[in-house]
Amino acid sequence: MEKEYISARQCIFLLIGSIIGISLMLVPSLTIVIAKQDAWLAPWLSTIPGLVLISLLVSLNKMYPGQSLVQYSSSILGLPGYFLSLLMLWFFLFLGALNLRSMVHFLTSIILFETPPSILYFFIILLCAYGIKLGLEVMARAFSLLIPFTIILALIIQVFSMINADFEKLLPILSNGVLPVIHAGLNFTAFPVGEALVLFSMIIYQVKNLRGIGAKLSSGFIFAIFILFLVIERAIVTLGPERASRSIYSIAAAINTVSGGGIILPFLTLNGFVFSVSELILCYYAFVTGVAHWAKLSDYKPLILPAGALFMVLGIYSFENAIEEATFSSIWTVYALPIEFGIPLLLWVAAVIKSRLKPTNQL
Amino acid sequence: MFFTLLLVTVAFIIIILLEVPRLVVQKKWRDLAAFSFLLLPAIVYSYGITLDVNLPNPTHLIIKLFDPLALRLEQLLGTTQ
Numbered sequence: 001m002e003k004e005y006i007s008a009r010q011c012i013f014l015l016i017g018s019i020i021g022i023s024l025m026l027v028p029s030l031t032i033v034i035a036k037q038d039a040w041l042a043p044w045l046s047t048i049p050g051l052v053l054i055s056l057l058v059s060l061n062k063m064y065p066g067q068s069l070v071q072y073s074s075s076i077l078g079l080p081g082y083f084l085s086l087l088m089l090w091f092f093l094f095l096g097a098l099n100l101r102s103m104v105h106f107l108t109s110i111i112l113f114e115t116p117p118s119i120l121y122f123f124i125i126l127l128c129a130y131g132i133k134l135g136l137e138v139m140a141r142a143f144s145l146l147i148p149f150t151i152i153l154a155l156i157i158q159v160f161s162m163i164n165a166d167f168e169k170l171l172p173i174l175s176n177g178v179l180p181v182i183h184a185g186l187n188f189t190a191f192p193v194g195e196a197l198v199l200f201s202m203i204i205y206q207v208k209n210l211r212g213i214g215a216k217l218s219s220g221f222i223f224a225i226f227i228l229f230l231v232i233e234r235a236i237v238t239l240g241p242e243r244a245s246r247s248i249y250s251i252a253a254a255i256n257t258v259s260g261g262g263i264i265l266p267f268l269t270l271n272g273f274v275f276s277v278s279e280l281i282l283c284y285y286a287f288v289t290g291v292a293h294w295a296k297l298s299d300y301k302p303l304i305l306p307a308g309a310l311f312m313v314l315g316i317y318s319f320e321n322a323i324e325e326a327t328f329s330s331i332w333t334v335y336a337l338p339i340e341f342g343i344p345l346l347l348w349v350a351a352v353i354k355s356r357l358k359p360t361n362q363l
Numbered sequence: 364m365f366f367t368l369l370l371v372t373v374a375f376i377i378i379i380l381l382e383v384p385r386l387v388v389q390k391k392w393r394d395l396a397a398f399s400f401l402l403l404p405a406i407v408y409s410y411g412i413t414l415d416v417n418l419p420n421p422t423h424l425i426i427k428l429f430d431p432l433a434l435r436l437e438q439l440l441g442t443t444q
Contacts, residue, residue, distance in 0.1 A: 094421065183440040295397045302386055302394050305378045309405035317412055318422045328422070334432040335425055 003066075005208040010140035011200075012220035013147040017278030018199060019224035022102045023192035024154075025249050025272050027228060028235035030191065030329055033245035035184035037170055040233045043225045045185030049341065050193045050221055056344045057197070058214040061204045063351050069201035069344070070293040076351050082294070084343055088198075089290045091339050093307075095195055096283030097314035100124060103276045104315070105325075110252055111269055121315060125308045128281045132288060132304050136206060139285070143278050150274045151227065153267055158230055160264055161254045165237040190333040192228065194340030196279060197221070201344065202286035284311065367413050375406055 006014075031039040057069075064072035069088060074081040104120045112120065131139050174181070200217070207213055235250040238257060247253040255261040255268060288307050292300035319325045379402075386395045411418040 177441075179440045183437070186436075291397060291401070295393060297394050297397055298391065299394070302382045302391075302398050303401060305382060306398055306402035306405055309375070309378065309409070310401055313405050313408040313412065314421070317408055317418070317420060320420075324422070324426075328426065330437065331426055331429045331433045334436060335429045 004136045004206055006137060006140040006203075006206055008207055008209055008213055008216050010144045011203065011207050011213070012216055013144040014140060014203065014278060014282065015196070015200060015217055015220045016151070016224045016227075017143055017147045017275055018196040018282050019192055019221065020227055020275045021192060021196060021279030022099055022106070022272070022276040023228065024231060024275050025106050025251055026102060027188065027192060028232045028250040029245055029248060031184040031188060031232055032235060032241050032250070034187065035180045036176065036241040036245070037172075037236055038174055038176070038181050039184055039241070040170070040229055040236060041181050042184035042188045043229045043232065045181065046189040046193045047222065047225055049189050050197060050225070051218055053194060053197045053341060053344060054200075054217050054221060055214055056348050057201050057204055058217070060201075060344065060348055060351060061210070063355065065210075066205055068205055068289065068293055069347070070290045072351075073343075073347055076347055076354060081347075084346070085290070085294055087339065088343060089287060089294060091336070092199070092202075092283050092287040092290060093310065093314065094318075096280055096287060096311050097318055099276060099280045099283060100311055100315040101318060101325075103273070103280065106249060106272060106276075107269070110249060111265070118316065121312045124277070124280070125312050128277065128284050129304050129308045131281050132285050133301060136203070136285060139281060146274050147278065150271050153271050154227060157255070157264055157268055157271065158234060161234060161238055161258055161261070163258050165234075166240075167237055169237050169240050170233075186337070187329065187333050190336045190340065191329070193221075193225075195336060196282075198340045198344065199279075199282045199286050202289055203282070284308070287311075364413065368410075371409050371413055375402070375409075378402065 028039070031042045035042055060069075060072060061067075064075065067075070070085040073085045073088070077084065100121060103124060104117050107120055108115065108117055131142070204213065204217075231251060235244040235254055238254040239247070239250055243253070244250040251272075252265065252268060255264050258264075284307065288300045288303050291297075291303055291307070297303075319328070382398060383395070386398065408418060410416075
C-alpha cells in the first residue's frame with residue numbers, strides 16, 4: 001500500500017473535528033439528563049483519560065513506527081492480536097454506522113422532514129466514499145480548510161444563542177453530590193472522547209513530522225473539550241437543566257428560543273454536518289484501511305464501496321425504534337470503554353513487557 | 364417494494380461491475396476475497412431489510428450482553444432514572 005502523509009497541523013484539525021463530531025448535537029442532553037446543572041463539569045473530568053489514551057497511542061506509535069493499530073497488535077501479541085484487531089474493526093464499523101444514523105436522524109428531524117432517510121444515508125455515504133477514494137491527504141487538506149471556518153461559525157452561534165442566558169441556572173453547584181457528575185463524565189469519556197481518539201490509532205502513523213505530536217494532539221483535544229463544554233453550558237444557561245434534558249437536540253432548541261433564531265438554524269446544520277462528517281469519514285477510513293491491513297492487501301481502494309454499503313445497511317438496521325436508540329446510550333458506556341481504553345492499554349503493557357524481556361534474553 | 368428491490372439490485376450490480384473485473388484482470392484474489400467478504404453481508408442485509416425478513420441484529424446482541432453491567436453501573440453511582 002502506498003504511503004500517504006499528513007502534517008501534524010492537519011492531524012490536529014481532524015482530531016478537533018472528530019471529537020466534536022455528532023456529539024455537538026447529542027452530548028448536551030445526554031450529560032444534562034444525568035448530571036443536571038453540573039453537566040458542564042463532565043467534559044473536564046474526561047480530559048485525564050483522554051490525555052492518557054493519547055499518550056498510550058503516541059508511545060505505541062514510537063515503539064512500532066509506521067504501523068497502524070491493526071498491524072502492531074498482531075506483531076505484539078501474535079495470533080490473539082489478530083482477534084483483538086478484528087474486535088477493533090468491528091468497533092469502527094459499528095461506530096461509523098451509529099454516527100451515520102445519528103446524522104440522518106438529526107437531518108430528518110430538524111430540516112429535511114419529508115426526505116426519505118435512505119436517500120440521505122446514500123448521499124452521505126457516497127460523499128464519504130468519494131473522499132476516501134481521493135485519499136487521506138486530500139481529506140486532511142479539505143478538513144484543515146473547513147474546520148477553522150466551522151469553529152468560527154460555532155462561536156458565532158454561541159454568541160447569538162447566549163442572548164437569553166441566565167447564569168443563575170448553573171446554581172446550586174453539586175447539589176446532588178459528585179456521583180452523577182462522575183457518571184456523566186464516564187459517559188462523556190466513552191461517547192465523544194474515547195471513540196474519536198481511538199480512531200487516531202489508524203491515523204497517527206501517517207503523520208509526517210512526529211516531533212512533539214503528543215503535545216500538539218493534546219492541545220487540539222483540550223480545545224475540542226472546551227468547545228463541547230461551551231455547548232453544554234449554553235444548553236444549561238439558555239434552556240435550564242429540565243428543558244435541556246427533555247429535548248433530543250438541545251442545541252437547536254436553544255437557538256429556537258432566540259427571536260430570529262430560525263436564520264441561524266441552517267448555519268447550525270452546516271456546522272453539525274461538517275463536524276459529524278469528519279468523524280464518520282475517519283471511521284470509514286479506519287475501517288477500510290484496517291481491513292486492508294488485517295488481510296494484508298496491497299490497496300484499500302477496492303474495499304471502499306462494499307464497506308460503504310455495509311455502513312449504510314448497519315446504520316438502517318441497527319435500531320428498530322427511537323426508544324431503543326435512547327436507552328442504548330447507557331449501554332454504550334460499558335460496551336465501548338473496555339474497547340476504547342482496554343485494547344490500547346493491553347497492547348501497550350504487552351509491548352513494554354516484550355521490549356523489557358528482549359535485552360535480558362540477549363545477555 | 365418492487366422499486367426498492369430494483370434500486371438495491373442496480374446498486375449492487377454497479378458496485379460489482381466497478382471493482383470485480385479490475386481485480387480479476389490483475390489477479391488480486393486476496394483483495395477479491397476481502398471484497399466479497401464485505402459485500403456479502405451488505406447484500407444479505409439490504410435484501411433482508413427490503414423484504415422485511417428478521418435477521419440477527421448486532422445491536423440486540425450488545426444490549427443483551429451489556430445491559431446487566433450498565434444497570435450495575437447505574438446502581439453503583441445512584442443515578443437510576
